[in-house]
Amino acid sequence: MLGSMAEREVGVLAPERREQLLAAAADEFTRAGYERASLNRIIRDQGMSKSSFYHYFASKEALFNAVVTGLATAVAEALNPPSAEDLTEGDFWPRITELTDHLARISRDEPAAARLAGLYYLADAPNGAGTPITAVRNAVDDWIDRALEIGRARGEVGDGLPIALQRHLAKAVIWAMDEWTVANLDRLSPTDLGRLPATQLDAIKRLLAADEERG
Incomplete structure (x- = not known):
C-alpha cells in the first residue's frame, strides 16, 4: 500500500478522461517541477471543477503518484x-549495448518514457518511503548495482571504487548528457540524436572499465 488515504486516489475516473488528465499533469509537473506545478491550471485546462477533481484525487500528491505509477507501468x-x-x-x-539501444528506441517512440524521465530527476518530487517515484528510483538503483556486481565478477568493470559510487557516477553521466540533449534538441539532427546513446554508453564504459582496459 502506498502512503496514507490522503495520498491515494479516492474515486474512479473514466479511463479516457483519466489518461488525458494524467498526461496534462505529467507535462505540468515536468515543466514546472512538483512544488511550482499549478493544480488549478491542470484542472482548468481539463475543464474540471475543483470539486470534481477532489472526487477522484485526494490531493496534488495523489495526482503526482498516479502519474508516476501510470508512466512507470x-x-x-x-x-x-x-x-x-x-x-x-x-x-x-x-x-x-543491446539494452541501451532498446531503451533509446523506447525513449524516442514512447511519450511515456520521455515524461517519466522528466519526473525521475525532479528534486522536489514527493519521495517518502513507499512513494511511486522512490520505488522507481530504487528499482533502477538495484538493477544497476546488480549489473555492476556481475560486471566486476567477470572482470568487465573495475573494482577500485565502491559500487554505490560507480552507480552514482554512471547516473551522473546519463543525466548530464540527457540534460544537454534536451537543451540542444533544436540544433541536433536525427543523425546526431542517433549517435548519442552509443556515445553515452562509451563514456560510462570508460568510466567503469577494469584497470587493464584503462591502460
Whole structure:
C-alpha cells in the first residue's frame, strides 16, 4: 500500500478522461517541477471543477503518484528489461549495448518514457518511503548495482571504487548528457540524436572499465 488515504486516489475516473488528465499533469509537473506545478491550471485546462477533481484525487500528491505509477507501468511494459542476472550469459558489454539501444528506441517512440524521465530527476518530487517515484528510483538503483556486481565478477568493470559510487557516477553521466540533449534538441539532427546513446554508453564504459582496459 502506498502512503496514507490522503495520498491515494479516492474515486474512479473514466479511463479516457483519466489518461488525458494524467498526461496534462505529467507535462505540468515536468515543466514546472512538483512544488511550482499549478493544480488549478491542470484542472482548468481539463475543464474540471475543483470539486470534481477532489472526487477522484485526494490531493496534488495523489495526482503526482498516479502519474508516476501510470508512466512507470507503461515504460516497463514497453521496455521489458531483462533481469541483471541475464548479464551472466554472453558478452557483458554487448548485452548492455543491446539494452541501451532498446531503451533509446523506447525513449524516442514512447511519450511515456520521455515524461517519466522528466519526473525521475525532479528534486522536489514527493519521495517518502513507499512513494511511486522512490520505488522507481530504487528499482533502477538495484538493477544497476546488480549489473555492476556481475560486471566486476567477470572482470568487465573495475573494482577500485565502491559500487554505490560507480552507480552514482554512471547516473551522473546519463543525466548530464540527457540534460544537454534536451537543451540542444533544436540544433541536433536525427543523425546526431542517433549517435548519442552509443556515445553515452562509451563514456560510462570508460568510466567503469577494469584497470587493464584503462591502460
